[in-house]
Amino acid sequence: MKIKSVRARIHEWKGKTVPPQGNFCSNAMDMIFDNKTNPHAAGTDTMNTFRFHCWTVVEVETDDGIVGLGNVALAPRIAKAIIDEYLTPLILGQDPWDYEYLNQRMYRATQAWGRKGVGMAAISAIDIAIWDILGKSVNKPVFKLLGGRTKEKIPCYYSKLYHTDLKEMQAEAQKFKYQGFKAFKMRFGYGPAHGQRGVVENLKSVEAVREVIGYDNDLMLECYMGWNVEYAKRILPKLEKYQPRWLEEPVIADDIDGYAELNQLTSIPISGGEHEFSLYGFKQLLDRKAVSVVQYDTNRVGGITMAHKINALCEAYSVPVIPHAGQMHNYHLTMSSLNCPISEYFPIFDVEIGNELFYYIFDGDPAAENGFLQLDDNKPGLGLTLKTEYLEHFTIAE
DSSP states (O other), X not given: OOEEEEEEEEEEEOSOBOOOOTTSSOOGGGGSOOOTTOTTOOTTOTTGGGOOOEEEEEEEEETTSOEEEEEEOSSHHHHHHHIIIIIHHHHTTOOTTOHHHHHHHHHHHTTTTOSSTHHHHHHHHHHHHHHHHHHHHHTOBXXXXXXXXXXXXXXXXXXXXXXXXXXXXXXXXXXXXXXXXOEEEEEOOOOGGGHHHHHHXXXXXXXXXXXXXXXXXXXXXXXXXXXXXXXXXXXXHHHGGGOOSEEEOOSOTTOXXXXXXXXXHOSSOEEEOTTOOSHHHHHHHHHTTOOSXXXXXXXXTTSHHHHHXXXXXXXXXXOOBOOTTOOHHHHHHXXXXXXXXXXXXXXXXXXXXXXXXHHHHEEOOOOOBTTEEOOOTTSOBTOOEEOOTTGGGEEEEO
């Protein structure tokens, strides 16, 4: 079995979108002032640069007709160019079972300009597609190739709860509590630029959600890199009484010293890694005791080959791994690792931020039932197919 072709296509969403409410999630752009003379200024929607309304879908085909699927949500047009020009020539004619060799070949060949960011996302898409091929070639789900079932089913947490009107947040939390979820993640709407008023509003939102879900359910708090160390040190002591399971990405991803300081400062576990891209980067985070929970995304860290290594690395440091965003490539790693206790989960919603597009492009992701996910022992590969239902809402470019 040899790799015969690689096809990367841009899927740009042209269908209905729901504009997020202002301050729906703090983020790294919040501390940049709104330059009114700039026609591209963010205004109240500082997160407009973090939209994912366009994805790259990768299909890797073998000479015996097996097609593996992968995907890129980060800078998809750039990722497609990297795949077409740089990565495809490295894997054509190769045996997909030599996945470690192929992953290292792509990683090392792009060292001069890759290593982090979109270069790794492009590698990830191909690697994920290769693992899909491997599973299909032996008629086994990917998690069976990674070590098999380590849990009867995967507990998952409801992860939308963007910051909106507090009554709306409470109603949303209540709705999914009724559906059996026992863990919830909410977003902060305010950061340093909003001063003490923002601190008060953030605390009000946490209190409002706790009021609904109680203290016998888990609550996770998301900053999405929107704070700095000084602001976090002001607010963390005030958050401790709400007993969060973790505080996610309080500062920008490169501020490892900031993560380490905050993780030693508070009883609240600090989590991160969604915007880390390499095995070596995670070792740095672990050596510095910068995070108490690791949250890589398989389609950013070099794919399943590298994510499997990161799981083992984190297990040796007794740091749990809870991959970012859910989605099938992450579920297989969660099912096969004892060190992955729970999964992030987004139900299908109207397209808002863009993560939702995964469910408009692919069929096969499991729906949560009573707060749990199940993977099928009899579905080979990732268990995904390309969805045709919404094709008319996409512009697809070769």
